[in-house]
Amino acid sequence: VNDISKPLIAALKGQRVDPPPVWLMRQAGRYLPEYRAVREQAGGFLNLCYDPEKAAEVTLQPLHRYGFDAAILFSDILVIPHALGQNVTFEAGEGPRLDPIRDNAGLARLSTDRLHESLGPIYGTVERVAAGLPEGAALIGFAGAPWTVATYMVEGSGSRDYPNAKSWALGDPDGFQVLVDLLVDATAEYLIRQVEAGAEALQLFDTWAGVLPKHAFDRFSAAPIVEIARRVKDVHPNIPVIAFPRGAALYLPELARMPEIDAIGIDYATDPVWAARELQPHATVQGNFDPILLLAGGDELERRAREIVEALSGGPHIFNLGHGILPQTPLEHVERLIAAVRG
Amino acid sequence: VNDISKPLIAALKGQRVDPPPVWLMRQAGRYLPEYRAVREQAGGFLNLCYDPEKAAEVTLQPLHRYGFDAAILFSDILVIPHALGQNVTFEAGEGPRLDPIRDNAGLARLSTDRLHESLGPIYGTVERVAAGLPEGAALIGFAGAPWTVATYMVEGSGSRDYPNAKSWALGDPDGFQVLVDLLVDATAEYLIRQVEAGAEALQLFDTWAGVLPKHAFDRFSAAPIVEIARRVKDVHPNIPVIAFPRGAALYLPELARMPEIDAIGIDYATDPVWAARELQPHATVQGNFDPILLLAGGDELERRAREIVEALSGGPHIFNLGHGILPQTPLEHVERLIAAVRG
Numbered sequence: 242v243n244d245i246s247k248p249l250i251a252a253l254k255g256q257r258v259d260p261p262p263v264w265l266m267r268q269a270g271r272y273l274p275e276y277r278a279v280r281e282q283a284g285g286f287l288n289l290c291y292d293p294e295k296a297a298e299v300t301l302q303p304l305h306r307y308g309f310d311a312a313i314l315f316s317d318i319l320v321i322p323h324a325l326g327q328n329v330t331f332e333a334g335e336g337p338r339l340d341p342i343r344d345n346a347g348l349a350r351l352s353t354d355r356l357h358e359s360l361g362p363i364y365g366t367v368e369r370v371a372a373g374l375p376e377g378a379a380l381i382g383f384a385g386a387p388w389t390v391a392t393y394m395v396e397g398s399g400s401r402d403y404p405n406a407k408s409w410a411l412g413d414p415d416g417f418q419v420l421v422d423l424l425v426d427a428t429a430e431y432l433i434r435q436v437e438a439g440a441e442a443l444q445l446f447d448t449w450a451g452v453l454p455k456h457a458f459d460r461f462s463a464a465p466i467v468e469i470a471r472r473v474k475d476v477h478p479n480i481p482v483i484a485f486p487r488g489a490a491l492y493l494p495e496l497a498r499m500p501e502i503d504a505i506g507i508d509y510a511t512d513p514v515w516a517a518r519e520l521q522p523h524a525t526v527q528g529n530f531d532p533i534l535l536l537a538g539g540d541e542l543e544r545r546a547r548e549i550v551e552a553l554s555g556g557p558h559i560f561n562l563g564h565g566i567l568p569q570t571p572l573e574h575v576e577r578l579i580a581a582v583r584g
Numbered sequence: 585v586n587d588i589s590k591p592l593i594a595a596l597k598g599q600r601v602d603p604p605p606v607w608l609m610r611q612a613g614r615y616l617p618e619y620r621a622v623r624e625q626a627g628g629f630l631n632l633c634y635d636p637e638k639a640a641e642v643t644l645q646p647l648h649r650y651g652f653d654a655a656i657l658f659s660d661i662l663v664i665p666h667a668l669g670q671n672v673t674f675e676a677g678e679g680p681r682l683d684p685i686r687d688n689a690g691l692a693r694l695s696t697d698r699l700h701e702s703l704g705p706i707y708g709t710v711e712r713v714a715a716g717l718p719e720g721a722a723l724i725g726f727a728g729a730p731w732t733v734a735t736y737m738v739e740g741s742g743s744r745d746y747p748n749a750k751s752w753a754l755g756d757p758d759g760f761q762v763l764v765d766l767l768v769d770a771t772a773e774y775l776i777r778q779v780e781a782g783a784e785a786l787q788l789f790d791t792w793a794g795v796l797p798k799h800a801f802d803r804f805s806a807a808p809i810v811e812i813a814r815r816v817k818d819v820h821p822n823i824p825v826i827a828f829p830r831g832a833a834l835y836l837p838e839l840a841r842m843p844e845i846d847a848i849g850i851d852y853a854t855d856p857v858w859a860a861r862e863l864q865p866h867a868t869v870q871g872n873f874d875p876i877l878l879l880a881g882g883d884e885l886e887r888r889a890r891e892i893v894e895a896l897s898g899g900p901h902i903f904n905l906g907h908g909i910l911p912q913t914p915l916e917h918v919e920r921l922i923a924a925v926r927g
Binding site: 401402404407408409411412413414451452453454455456458488489490491492509510511512513514515529531533534536537538539541545548563567 | 744745747750751752754755756757794795796797798799801831832833834835852853854855856857858872874876877879880881882884888891906910
């Protein structure tokens with residue numbers, strides 16, 4: 242599980258790797274024609290997540306095309322609420338829809354009883370990808386962090402300001418903690434199984450961490466992430482954990498100092514020069530090319546990619562985007578980006 | 585114009601004021617029944633912005649109800665694109681719609697020729713408010729910062745990730761600079777006239793500053809804000825300027841050190857303890873209560889309000905929200921908040 246000859250694992254273990262290993266968030270996604278073909282066959286997004294053969298295929302597609310240094314499990318953060326018994330659907334072009342949970346009665350309907358039964362196909366995907374990995378590439382498992390998963394569970398969909406989830410979290414923090422604790426339990430168990438199925442590193446995505454005041458960030462973003470990492474490491478001490486609380490740059494130095502956290506993802510708005518100074522002494526830094534510039538192309542693409550590599554060249558760095566790759570991204574821009582990174 | 589006996593002006597001039605002056609972003613807004621009544625009479629949002637009598641009335645309504653320490657001009661950031669010749673409409677419940685500008689041909693249709701003619705009614709509002717201000721209250725004029733105004737001009741509406749504006753700004757920065765320069769010219773002229781009509785302080789809102797990488801933030805958010813402040817102060821050296829680039833906490837210490845910037849607005853996600861340490865030595869800090877907690881109420885309302893007052897009590901502070909007040913906010917929660925701040 243800890244093959245330090247793989248560039249991604251070496252970087253996660255604190256080594257400076259030159260050129261840095263590279264993968265892209267949502268690299269298995271709609272910008273790839275081969276992905277769109279498989280998704281169409283699968284008949285819907287959740288079907289694809291729960292089909293180990295097809296999910297493994299799309300997980301590996303970007304590695305075959307581009308030679309990335311890591312595969313990231315193809316799945317969705319909402320398989321956890323689904324496994325807890327919440328109704329989750331994806332309408333084409335609409336994003337997710339959930340029956341929203343707004344109170345204790347809603348919480349009481351959730352249960353971990355059928356967790357692994359529901360998530361079994363995901364573990365199957367991990368096993369298949371692990372068996373089919375190209376040489377030198379590592380497999381990253383992942384989950385949503387409790388705060389971000391909770392926003393979808395409470396709002397019932399993506400949302401701009403998360404009024405219901407934030408109202409609950411800020412106005413009744415002890416009540417909201419019950420939901421977060423349940424997510425910590427389920428997510429830790431889920432990730433432990435991913436490691437046992439072959440994941441070599443884990444990433445926790447806290448996409449909406451940036452909407453929380455400091456006191457709520459500490460309690461509902463950072464603390465659950467650290468607790469999940471601790472529980473996974475109690476069982477698998479050597480598994481590296483990447484935390485990616487988006488939009489919360491100010492609070493990353495504290496998180497980077499936690500012994501449970503091996504790497505910090507930084508979003509596109511975070512200065513890589515600052516990250517080199519404030520984060521890299523304590524954790525590997527992953528990021529942070531702007532996916533809009535990958536879409537736009539032009540001379541700025543190479544220039545800004547080299548700028549990030551340069552800024553973070555003094556310590557352990559994994560080159561990535563600062564947010565998921567956009568579906569309209571031209572295939573040749575991805576090639577140019579990788580070439581720029583690998584110099 | 586610089587009546588330091590007014591608590592808001594004293595705080596903007598660097599004095600520690602106890603209790604801190606308080607006003608709320610969007611305090612003249614839909615949560616007030618008296619506002620909704622006037623807006624209905626006016627027949628549409630832009631009509632209200634261009635009706636000096638009614639706009640002055642709604643500007644003063646929250647001061648009459650709550651005794652805030654400042655009035656902020658009732659207007660909209662999109663009066664600038666409108667004055668430059670872009671078509672702007674507001675559909676009820678839909679947000680703004682503009683004919684999007686995506687290239688040099690679109691830019692060529694914009695002109696400052698009729699700027700002051702179009703904005704004349706706004707200056708009329710400022711004059712009326714200045715004449716009707718309650719004793720001790722100050723009048724804040726405002727404009728959108730060029731980056732945020734440009735996102736609307738380019739996207740044609742509010743948007744989640746600003747793909748067109750960001751593509752242009754990141755992929756063709758010199759081309760995008762032409763639009764930003766035009767906005768700097770128009771906005772500086774607009775704010776100079778607001779001061780001449782009676783505004784005692786100015787705020788520049790850069791609501792979408794947080795989506796820019798550092799190099800683009802420096803060029804398209806911070807630099808235009810500082811340049812506008814410089815031009816206004818060339819004519820009116822004593823006018824205090826508040827900069828509020830939302831979602832860009834990491835870059836505020838640098839902005840706070842600019843001599844043109846008197847105060848920095850901080851959003852709800854920014855730690856006030858950090859702001860006291862990193863910003864207050866260089867600028868007055870304004871903020872940063874979470875409007876969701878003002879909506880939610882409960883014991884946490886008083887607790888978190890006092891926490892902010894406490895954190896920023898060692899230097900100049902203006903109590904405010906970290907984002908605009910929400911339309912569903914109960915009127916009595918606003919009373920409780922003010923009471924908590926004034927102790």
